[in-house]
Amino acid sequence: MTELSTLSRSVAGKTALITGCASGMGRATAMLFAAEGANVAATDINGPGVEAVVAGIREAGREATAWTLDVGDGDAIERVVGEVADRYGCLDILVNNAGISRGGPIDADEYEARWQETVNVLLTAHQRTIRAALPYLRKSDSPRIVNIASTEGLGATAMNSAYSAAKTGVIGLTRGLAVELGKEGITVNCICPGPIRTAMTERIPEEHKQIYARRRTALRRYGDPEEVAHGTLHLCLPASSFITGVALPVDGGLTVRRA
Amino acid sequence: MSLPAEATSFAPSTSDRDHLSVLHPTTDLPALRRDGPLVIERGQGIRVWDEDGNEYIEGLAGLWCTALGYGVEELAEAAAEQIRKLSFAHLFAGRSHEPAVALAEKLREIAPIPNAKAFFGTSGSDANDTQVKLVWYYNNALGRPEKKKIISRRRGYHGVSVAAGSMTGLPPFHKSFDLPLPQFRHVTCPHYYREGEPGETEAEFTARLAAELDELIRAEGPETVAAFIAEPVLGAGGVVVPPEGYYPAIQAVLDEHDVLLIDDEVICGFGRLGTPFGAEAMEMRPDTASVAKALSSAYLPISAVLVPDEMVDVFVEAGERWGVFGHGFTYTGHPVCAAVALKALELMEERNLFAHAARVGHYFQAGLRRFADHPLVGETRGKGLLGACELVADRQSREAFPIQRGVGAYCMQRCLDHGLIVRALGDTVAFCPPLIVTESDVDEILERFGRGLNDTLAWVETGGAAS
Numbered sequence: 001m002t003e004l005s006t007l008s009r010s011v012a013g014k015t016a017l018i019t020g021c022a023s024g025m026g027r028a029t030a031m032l033f034a035a036e037g038a039n040v041a042a043t044d045i046n047g048p049g050v051e052a053v054v055a056g057i058r059e060a061g062r063e064a065t066a067w068t069l070d071v072g073d074g075d076a077i078e079r080v081v082g083e084v085a086d087r088y089g090c091l092d093i094l095v096n097n098a099g100i101s102r103g104g105p106i107d108a109d110e111y112e113a114r115w116q117e118t119v120n121v122l123l124t125a126h127q128r129t130i131r132a133a134l135p136y137l138r139k140s141d142s143p144r145i146v147n148i149a150s151t152e153g154l155g156a157t158a159m160n161s162a163y164s165a166a167k168t169g170v171i172g173l174t175r176g177l178a179v180e181l182g183k184e185g186i187t188v189n190c191i192c193p194g195p196i197r198t199a200m201t202e203r204i205p206e207e208h209k210q211i212y213a214r215r216r217t218a219l220r221r222y223g224d225p226e227e228v229a230h231g232t233l234h235l236c237l238p239a240s241s242f243i244t245g246v247a248l249p250v251d252g253g254l255t256v257r258r259a
Numbered sequence: 260m261s262l263p264a265e266a267t268s269f270a271p272s273t274s275d276r277d278h279l280s281v282l283h284p285t286t287d288l289p290a291l292r293r294d295g296p297l298v299i300e301r302g303q304g305i306r307v308w309d310e311d312g313n314e315y316i317e318g319l320a321g322l323w324c325t326a327l328g329y330g331v332e333e334l335a336e337a338a339a340e341q342i343r344k345l346s347f348a349h350l351f352a353g354r355s356h357e358p359a360v361a362l363a364e365k366l367r368e369i370a371p372i373p374n375a376k377a378f379f380g381t382s383g384s385d386a387n388d389t390q391v392k393l394v395w396y397y398n399n400a401l402g403r404p405e406k407k408k409i410i411s412r413r414r415g416y417h418g419v420s421v422a423a424g425s426m427t428g429l430p431p432f433h434k435s436f437d438l439p440l441p442q443f444r445h446v447t448c449p450h451y452y453r454e455g456e457p458g459e460t461e462a463e464f465t466a467r468l469a470a471e472l473d474e475l476i477r478a479e480g481p482e483t484v485a486a487f488i489a490e491p492v493l494g495a496g497g498v499v500v501p502p503e504g505y506y507p508a509i510q511a512v513l514d515e516h517d518v519l520l521i522d523d524e525v526i527c528g529f530g531r532l533g534t535p536f537g538a539e540a541m542e543m544r545p546d547t548a549s550v551a552k553a554l555s556s557a558y559l560p561i562s563a564v565l566v567p568d569e570m571v572d573v574f575v576e577a578g579e580r581w582g583v584f585g586h587g588f589t590y591t592g593h594p595v596c597a598a599v600a601l602k603a604l605e606l607m608e609e610r611n612l613f614a615h616a617a618r619v620g621h622y623f624q625a626g627l628r629r630f631a632d633h634p635l636v637g638e639t640r641g642k643g644l645l646g647a648c649e650l651v652a653d654r655q656s657r658e659a660f661p662i663q664r665g666v667g668a669y670c671m672q673r674c675l676d677h678g679l680i681v682r683a684l685g686d687t688v689a690f691c692p693p694l695i696v697t698e699s700d701v702d703e704i705l706e707r708f709g710r711g712l713n714d715t716l717a718w719v720e721t722g723g724a725a726s
Contacts, residue, residue, distance in 0.1 A: 157268045222269075
């Protein structure tokens, strides 16, 4: 057996900017990264929500700061990223998690508006946060970008084309930037969560969740946000230095059962 | 429930959810559990669409019922208007209401029996159950309590409730359900292709069947036999058109033994065979009749038993002795169903639908006959807009495929894949398109069927077996 490298298997001491932290996968990711010793810059459009998450982290003796941020607002992104870097003096990890879901048929009257909003929040915001964070990431010794896409970017559900298009775009953005930024040692990956118990899926009755999971996933269950957070954490470890450009399904085997 | 648009991802489809909460009627339950259902979402004209947006021609008019096709605005409006005005009223204990009376009047005007009164129900099954009870009540009232047995035909279909299911002559409806009840008898199906003996002419076949009926009635004792029930053309038993002269021959036997003829018009009624009722097309002289399905074009569930004034007079007289006539359903004559049925009959009249169906029926039958030479086809048959192709292993010997091979079911599935809904009755593929079909619709139906049939031939020739 060859000797193991000394690459860190921890995000302790790293500064991580995570968007959409007031609930679901963002909250779980913020809590997990903080528990692992990272300085967490947590943002969300829901100010009180993200403040509460940060308060919880601090009560546990970990480090986090809350920012109210609408990722649909490019100027606000610029400002917050700058403030984060000022607050912690560096930025090593960017997790683009904030999202919305605006479904509906292609011929709906409101489709155009839903498309604009969806693409703006789910896709345009990702490149904006990345562009804003890049100068700081370039100074990190293990810069990591993780975009949260979706299995809806790998397959699709009817009546959800704007969402699916945007999530497919996130995968494309991830791949493009992995190639473009690879020479600088910046890894860019994305996670494709499947059926996860989040605000987006809370309106699906429990019984229907179980039917869906039994019929569609290999593990026969919905996932919890923390299980997605662990995937993200893994991609952000300094030791995950040779993983880039991947779209990692965290979906309980949904994707493989479609095969 | 339908989910909000925001939550369409990661929610189960209707077919995913189906198996949790629905027990399906007349279904191969293990196959359903294995394959899941076909979920139909919407319909317009003669076409329906499934939950994935695939389009099909409804070649079986739903379950032999959607005569006017889907999406008829006038019927939606008739229902809405009646719901707004009076959503429910009953006919028990001396109550009445306009929609039921108007529909009964209309039926009296066009019924295949003279001077008919209507007793309303909600399905063909309950109509035929009512037929049995009325016949029993009638003979009790006439002081002949022994005269109760009902004769029907093997492969006849009259419904699934306990009495109607007893009259049905198909094994799946009896086996393991402890049916038929003891008062029910079955005679040979009038299907010359399958039941005719070598060298026997159609006329000889008919005479043999009439003799069989006569012998049965004599063996049982005519004083114990109350009625004979028949669909003019058998539907679910494989679309069987009895030979010419069959009903007059049967009728003579029934008349001789004072046995009533119940005409089950549930499928054949309202233009299906090219005449207003099947009785007219098949030379039947029924004493009573059951109608349902096309009565409302299946927009709402409604059926009617049509009985002559003379029979009702006997009931009234019996009431003097026995009190209340104790039969009826909460939804007997439901005003919304009645209003919709009346509108459906009006539309059929306005659109001259029976004449249209007769004309297109000829075209359809001629088109169907063109498959008679296909290597898989033993017999093509039918009348009007009701037809079938029987698939056989050997055209010469008429040998059927082993039933477990599922050739009919495979053909039905292939037709479905080509956008045509038909029904496999064993290895007989049945057609019963909405009566509004045009000649070009018929061309499209038969073209899609031809593709399904050729796929089936290829599958049979390569030794395919049902999975």
